[in-house]
Amino acid sequence: METPFTKQETYIRDFDPKEYFDTYYAPRKGAFVGEWTLFVLKNLHELFSSGEVKGDTMIDIGSGPTIYHLLSACEVFENIITSDFLEQNREQLKKWLRKDPDMLDWSKVAQMVCDLEGNSEKRAEKEEKLRRAAKRVLKCDALKTNPFEPLVLPKADCLISCLCLEVLSKDVDNFFNVVKNLNTLLKPGGHIMIMSVLGSTFYHVGEKKFSSLMITKDEIERAFTEGGYEIVKFKLKRREEMSTMHIGDNEDLYCLHARKLGKS
Numbered sequence: 001m002e003t004p005f006t007k008q009e010t011y012i013r014d015f016d017p018k019e020y021f022d023t024y025y026a027p028r029k030g031a032f033v034g035e036w037t038l039f040v041l042k043n044l045h046e047l048f049s050s051g052e053v054k055g056d057t058m059i060d061i062g063s064g065p066t067i068y069h070l071l072s073a074c075e076v077f078e079n080i081i082t083s084d085f086l087e088q089n090r091e092q093l094k095k096w097l098r099k100d101p102d103m104l105d106w107s108k109v110a111q112m113v114c115d116l117e118g119n120s121e122k123r124a125e126k127e128e129k130l131r132r133a134a135k136r137v138l139k140c141d142a143l144k145t146n147p148f149e150p151l152v153l154p155k156a157d158c159l160i161s162c163l164c165l166e167v168l169s170k171d172v173d174n175f176f177n178v179v180k181n182l183n184t185l186l187k188p189g190g191h192i193m194i195m196s197v198l199g200s201t202f203y204h205v206g207e208k209k210f211s212s213l214m215i216t217k218d219e220i221e222r223a224f225t226e227g228g229y230e231i232v233k234f235k236l237k238r239r240e241e242m243s244t245m246h247i248g249d250n251e252d253l254y255c256l257h258a259r260k261l262g263k264s
């Protein structure tokens with residue numbers, strides 16, 4: 001049966017950050033601990049160690065309560081802005097930043113990133129480096145023309161967003177608009193990395209079910225070319241981990257790297 005579009009009121013009421021972590025990222029039992037996490041970390045390690053992306057500021061859109069995808073970026077950016085629509089997610093991020101006893105434990109993922117970087121002994125330093133870089137946790141609504149309204153942020157060198165655009169877009173037109181909204185946050189020539197899934201209609205957070213937009217690779221590429229970007233790379237990976245289909249029904253994983261048109 002089709003999952004009805006999940007409204008913002010439902011997110012506010014039903015999205016529990018700890019349940020989300022337990023469902024997807026908790027060591028050994030999270031549905032994303034293997035394939036998804038490795039896909040994201042390897043792609044981001046490749047990009048951020050290449051020297052291709054430079055600057056001071058990176059914004060993460062729809063961070064949720066997570067930081068796994070920022071651990072490579074903090075080697076490049078001294079100023080990382082995390083953001084989410086939900087206060088409960090922003091609060092959980094702040095707990096990690098101030099090392100609250102109730103914070104989520106990202107140490108296993110931090111270790112994986114250090115291993116990729118050939119710095120296996122430096123896990124604690126890596127976490128501290130990200131804490132120093134992640135200076136702000138902001139409210140964001142990517143459906144708004146200015147997602148950070150009423151704030152007007154200085155334009156960023158890079159944007160990143162994981163597993164977010166498909167869950168907040170009600171339809172393909174909406175997805176196109178969101179991609180345009182994000183463009184306004186970037187400097188000309190700035191980079192955007194979108195990592196997410198295709199062929200997904202729902203995902204679970206504990207017992208609660210949330211909708212996801214079915215969108216094709218062609219439609220995503222069109223959203224970016226029509227939204228004022230040049231596509232640098234679109235990487236697709238077939239899903240191999242099938243035992244967790246009842247938690248989320250996506251088919252493929254993708255990683256899109258694009259640049260805002262115009263001279264940097």
Ligand SMILES: C[S@@+](CC[C@H](N)C(=O)[O-])C[C@H]1O[C@@H](n2cnc3c(N)ncnc32)[C@H](O)[C@@H]1O
Pocket residue numbers: 011015061062063064065066084085086089140141142143161162163164167168
């Ligand atoms: C599936 S979670 C992804 C979280 C995290 N980025 C990750 O990779 O695990 C989707 C996130 O999008 C956020 N979200 C939903 N609607 C949003 C909106 N309109 N603007 C910004 N974020 C939104 C949710 O609060 C949630 O944290």
